[in-house]
Amino acid sequence: xxxxxxxxxxxxxxxxxxxxxxxxxxxxxxxxxxxxxxxxxxxxxxxxxxxxxxxxxxxxxxxxxxxxxxxxxxxxxxxxxxxxxxxxxxxxxxxxxxxxxxxxxxxxxxxxxxxxxxxxxxxxxxxxxxxxxxxxxxxxxxxxxxxxxxxxxxxxxxxxxxxxxxxxxxxxxxxxxxxxxxxxxxxxxxxxxxxxxxxxxxxxxxxxxxxxxxxxxxxxxxxxxxxxxxxxxxxxxxxxxxxxxxxxxxxxxxxxxxxxxxxxxxxxxxxxxxxxxxxxxxxxxxxxxxxxxxxxxxxxxxxxxxxxxxxxxxxxxxxxxxxxxxxxxxxxxxxxxxxxxxxxxxxxxxxxxxxxxxxxxxxxxxxxxxxxxxxxxxxxxxxxxxxxxxxxxxxxxxxxxxxxxxxxxxxxxxxxxxxxxxxxxxxxxxxxxxxxxxxxxxxxxxxxxxxxxxxxxxxxxxxxxxxxxxxxxxxxxxxxxxxxxxxxxxxxxxxxxxxxxxxxxxxxxxxxxxxxxxxxxxxxxxxxxxxxxxxxxxxxxxxxxxxxxxxxxxxxxxxxxxxxxxxxxxxxxxxxxxxxxxxxxxxxxxxxxxxxxxxxxxxxxxxxxxxxxxxxxxxxxxxxxxxxxxxxxxxxxxxxxxxxxxxxxxxxxxxxxxxxxxxxxxxxxxxxxxxxxxxxxxxxxxxxxxxxxxxxxxxxxxxxxxxxxxxxxxxxxxxxxxxxxxxxxxxxxxxxxxxxx
Amino acid sequence: xxxxxxxxxxxxxxxxxxxxxxxxxxxxxxxxxxxxxxxxxxxxxxxxxxxxxxxxxxxxxxxxxxxxxxxxxxxxxxxxxxxxxxxxxxxxxxxxxxxxxxxxxxxxxxxxxxxxxxxxxxxxxxxxxxxxxxxxxxxxxxxxxxxxxxxxxxxxxxxxxxxxxxxxxxxxxxxxxxxxxxxxxxxxxxxxx
Ligand code: SF4
Ligand code: SF4
Ligand code: SF4
Numbered sequence: 001x002x003x004x005x006x007x008x009x010x011x012x013x014x015x016x017x018x019x020x021x022x023x024x025x026x027x028x029x030x031x032x033x034x035x036x037x038x039x040x041x042x043x044x045x046x047x048x049x050x051x052x053x054x055x056x057x058x059x060x061x062x063x064x065x066x067x068x069x070x071x072x073x074x075x076x077x078x079x080x081x082x083x084x085x086x087x088x089x090x091x092x093x094x095x096x097x098x099x100x101x102x103x104x105x106x107x108x109x110x111x112x113x114x115x116x117x118x119x120x121x122x123x124x125x126x127x128x129x130x131x132x133x134x135x136x137x138x139x140x141x142x143x144x145x146x147x148x149x150x151x152x153x154x155x156x157x158x159x160x161x162x163x164x165x166x167x168x169x170x171x172x173x174x175x176x177x178x179x180x181x182x183x184x185x186x187x188x189x190x191x192x193x194x195x196x197x198x199x200x201x202x203x204x205x206x207x208x209x210x211x212x213x214x215x216x217x218x219x220x221x222x223x224x225x226x227x228x229x230x231x232x233x234x235x236x237x238x239x240x241x242x243x244x245x246x247x248x249x250x251x252x253x254x255x256x257x258x259x260x261x262x263x264x265x266x267x268x269x270x271x272x273x274x275x276x277x278x279x280x281x282x283x284x285x286x287x288x289x290x291x292x293x294x295x296x297x298x299x300x301x302x303x304x305x306x307x308x309x310x311x312x313x314x315x316x317x318x319x320x321x322x323x324x325x326x327x328x329x330x331x332x333x334x335x336x337x338x339x340x341x342x343x344x345x346x347x348x349x350x351x352x353x354x355x356x357x358x359x360x361x362x363x364x365x366x367x368x369x370x371x372x373x374x375x376x377x378x379x380x381x382x383x384x385x386x387x388x389x390x391x392x393x394x395x396x397x398x399x400x401x402x403x404x405x406x407x408x409x410x411x412x413x414x415x416x417x418x419x420x421x422x423x424x425x426x427x428x429x430x431x432x433x434x435x436x437x438x439x440x441x442x443x444x445x446x447x448x449x450x451x452x453x454x455x456x457x458x459x460x461x462x463x464x465x466x467x468x469x470x471x472x473x474x475x476x477x478x479x480x481x482x483x484x485x486x487x488x489x490x491x492x493x494x495x496x497x498x499x500x501x502x503x504x505x506x507x508x509x510x511x512x513x514x515x516x517x518x519x520x521x522x523x524x525x526x527x528x529x530x531x532x533x534x535x536x537x538x539x540x541x542x543x544x545x546x547x548x549x550x551x552x553x554x555x556x557x558x559x560x561x562x563x564x565x566x567x568x569x570x571x572x573x574x575x576x577x578x579x580x581x582x583x584x585x586x587x588x589x590x591x592x593x594x595x596x597x598x599x600x601x602x603x604x605x606x607x608x609x610x611x612x613x614x615x616x617x618x619x620x621x622x623x624x625x626x627x628x629x630x631x632x633x634x635x636x637x638x639x640x641x642x643x644x645x646x647x648x649x650x651x652x653x654x655x656x657x658x659x660x661x662x663x664x665x666x667x668x669x670x671x672x673x674x675x676x677x678x679x680x681x682x683x684x685x686x687x688x689x690x691x692x693x694x695x696x697x698x699x700x701x702x703x704x705x706x707x708x709x710x711x712x713x714x715x716x717x718x719x720x721x722x723x724x725x726x727x728x729x730x731x732x733x734x735x736x737x738x739x740x741x
Numbered sequence: 742x743x744x745x746x747x748x749x750x751x752x753x754x755x756x757x758x759x760x761x762x763x764x765x766x767x768x769x770x771x772x773x774x775x776x777x778x779x780x781x782x783x784x785x786x787x788x789x790x791x792x793x794x795x796x797x798x799x800x801x802x803x804x805x806x807x808x809x810x811x812x813x814x815x816x817x818x819x820x821x822x823x824x825x826x827x828x829x830x831x832x833x834x835x836x837x838x839x840x841x842x843x844x845x846x847x848x849x850x851x852x853x854x855x856x857x858x859x860x861x862x863x864x865x866x867x868x869x870x871x872x873x874x875x876x877x878x879x880x881x882x883x884x885x886x887x888x889x890x891x892x893x894x895x896x897x898x899x900x901x902x903x904x905x906x907x908x909x910x911x912x913x914x915x916x917x918x919x920x921x922x923x924x925x926x927x928x929x930x931x932x933x934x
Binding site for chain 1: 754755756757758759760761763764765767768770773774785786787788789790791868870873874875876877878891892893925926927929930
């Protein structure tokens with residue numbers, strides 16, 4: 001069913017991506033703003049404050065919002081140019097259905113009826129769980145919460161998961177194991193107070209640009225910086241210690257550090273005794289991780305490992321940050337826990353200048369992992385299999401335990417099950433799995449097997465192109481709500497303009513679908529985002545992610561409220577774990593032993609080079625939005641493969657040459673970018689593009705056993721110089737566009 | 742008037758190459774759609790170092806001296822303005838003579854444009870757009886006396902170019918030589934290929 005309705009180039013011609021390069025009316029129109037709306041950037045997890053200039057029903061520009069405390073007016077180029085997505089020619093304005101010759105507009109009512117009929121047919125034929133839902137974490141908290149409730153009670157399926165599964169779930173799982181709660185331990189204000197900053201697997205400059213400022217502020221006071229990454233990123237360039245380790249060996253390094261901290265007596269024994277458990281077992285797992293062993297595994301000099309252990313161990317205050325580099329692995333959770341182990345061993349957490357955080361990647365990645373649109377979770381970070389947790393949510397939702405589905409499949413597993421034929425229908429909301437899941441050929445095959453696929457999106461994403469019905473939904477600036485930043489700060493998203501054409505907000509679409517599915521009694525009271533937030537507050541109350549005391553007014557007054565915030569007179573909690581109190585019932589943090597094991601795919605004679613993937617500063621995730629914004633595309637029009645000149649020389653590859661990069665899943669032909677800033681045994685491809693340009697053609701569906709996150713960051717590949725006539729046509733188009741810029 | 746108190750400091754060491762400055766400059770009210778900042782990858786093969794170039798606002802601006810139409814004015818507050826449209830003959834002398842490579846004469850526009858420190862913003866107490874958005878404070882607009890406390894590095898306002906000594910309103914932060922610049926991953930690791 002869900003084959004592309006027409007060929008991809010025709011879809012591109014009709015639905016883009018086309019480039020928007022100027023504000024509505026062009027640069028000369030110089031529209032005077034009628035209103036300024038204080039809101040936040042729609043992209044990364046830092047959720048920078050920004051002011052949107054509005055004229056008529058259009059966003060016509062931006063202004064820095066210098067009073068907002070997190071970013072104080074600073075923005076990356078995505079934030080500056082985000083306003084250009086608004087009046088974009090590619091916006092979907094009508095509901096559409098697929099026909100043999102492409103998509104045609106249809107009435108809203110007909111689209112709704114068809115969708116409800118198909119959902120009902122599939123569920124009556126194959127069972128409730130044969131209809132699955134995938135949602136995104138660029139959604140507001142309100143929509144995330146509603147997505148969880150809509151899937152469970154509206155659709156009655158257990159198979160709901162979210163694209164946070166491709167982002168921070170390893171951090172979340174590791175944090176829960178160690179601390180009993182899943183949130184950055186500190187607000188970023190503790191970073192400038194730290195004497196040493198450890199950054200593992202995070203290209204901070206490109207993926208979290210505002211965080212560089214916090215790190216520089218620490219360094220201005222003399223703080224030292226250790227950066228662990230196979231590439232020497234712009235932040236690592238000036239680090240006191242750059243550790244370009246072999247991909248997939250992160251926990252070997254941190255185990256090696258733990259080993260040395262103990263050996264050199266740099267462990268805070270009092271803290272470990274009074275506030276933690278499991279230290280001996282963690283140490284035992286690191287017993288053989290001598291500098292020589294660690295060096296052999298990581299490919300770093302033993303002296304550098306010792307230097308890192310000294311720098312980290314001897315500091316008075318410290319902050320450890322990590323991101324997808326260590327989390328996107330089949331042992332992502334172990335990597336996270338091995339980092340936490342070195343934080344706990346030095347007792348430097350829960351006080352000024354002493355902290356730990358994952359740098360949440362997606363816009364509402366933090367909030368999205370709290371409100372129950374994960375397959376195993378209910379709002380307030382509750383466990384869907386815990387009878388007490390279920391009872392609380394049944395109470396808030398007014399449903400019985402039987403009506404509330406149990407744990408379902410995770411995102412990649414849903415796709416696997418679609419491929420297997422067990423899941424027949426899918427609703428996809430703000431998620432572009434064709435680009436963002438690993439092994440994209442497999443993903444595409446899976447979508448083609450669906451009997452019915454409905455998509456809610458504002459642009460026709462590469463995934464939505466496979467849909468039977470597409471509902472035009474609303475952009476970030478077209479709805480109210482809240483979002484929770486990487487710091488754990490709940491902030492207000494303010495509506496600036498009305499959705500154009502027939503487009504409606506995701507929550508309105510979900511509520512209407514639920515009503516038509518006969519489940520109105522659970523959803524009819526949701527007449528505004530704030531009404532949804534009120535129920536979210538009650539649902540989260542008493543959970544670890546407690547929003548009970550947060551109101552829209554309080555967020556506005558305080559410029560954000562850090563959860564937990566259990567009561568209305570509670571100010572919120574910027575710094576967790578003060579006084580060494582953790583969220584486990586015994587109040588202690590847990591060391592988790594992390595014996596090192598290799599990645600699921602390792603290099604061999606056939607595929608001798610490590611492949612890793614990641615972001616560039618100009619694009620956001622699958623590029624649905626940023627590949628439509630002229631300025632951003634001009635700065636980085638197409639993917640490439642970063643190769644160290646030494647490796648390139650061995651293979652006869654020169655700058656700009658066509659290079660075939662092949663793994664067991666597929667092959668890409670991309671231009672070579674020769675840089676000394678990457679390990680000579682590793683290559684890097686940015687992942688924001690679809691189809692023949694998609695790094696995820698190459699990555700594997702290997703999952704972390706706990707977090708079910710795919711191992712995007714470690715694959716084995718082989719490279720060969722090839723001829724430019726093998727460049728895919730899409731690449732040539734983009735290269736030409738890039739040159740014209 | 743831009744307060745004499747305030748200085749513009751450029752710290753290339755901190756630049757992360759994000760081009761936020763370039764993006765934001767083009768959004769400023771005076772030269773909509775055109776950015777006055779140049780951002781260069783210095784040598785991407787060897788380093789991720791990037792270099793932002795903005796007008797240095799010279800005390801004796803060569804661009805103005807070389808202008809046959811007297812179109813480039815420096816105000817008392819030390820800001821060198823873009824060419825005055827009615828006077829500018831788009832001869833490109835300024836473009837060729839500026840030792841920092843700043844002015845732009847756009848084909849079709851027939852006027853020299855350059856950074857004017859976002860005069861519409863800086864003359865009313867706001868920071869220039871680029872310095873406001875720059876995520877890592879590589880571009881910084883702060884009271885001059887604050888910069889020492891904010892940075893280990895030193896502001897440089899005097900440049901020797903050939904026989905010329907050029908003094909500027911804007912300053913370049915000269916990095917602390919102690920900070921190592923590790924540029925090749927292969928020399929940071931042991932031979933493990
Ligand atoms: S993408 Fe992230 S860093 Fe850039 S402006 Fe938006 S929130 Fe800020
Ligand atoms: S830097 Fe160039 S453009 Fe700016 S004032 Fe000096 S000479 Fe003129
Ligand atoms: S905004 Fe700042 S960090 Fe980014 S390129 Fe410009 S000067 Fe460099």
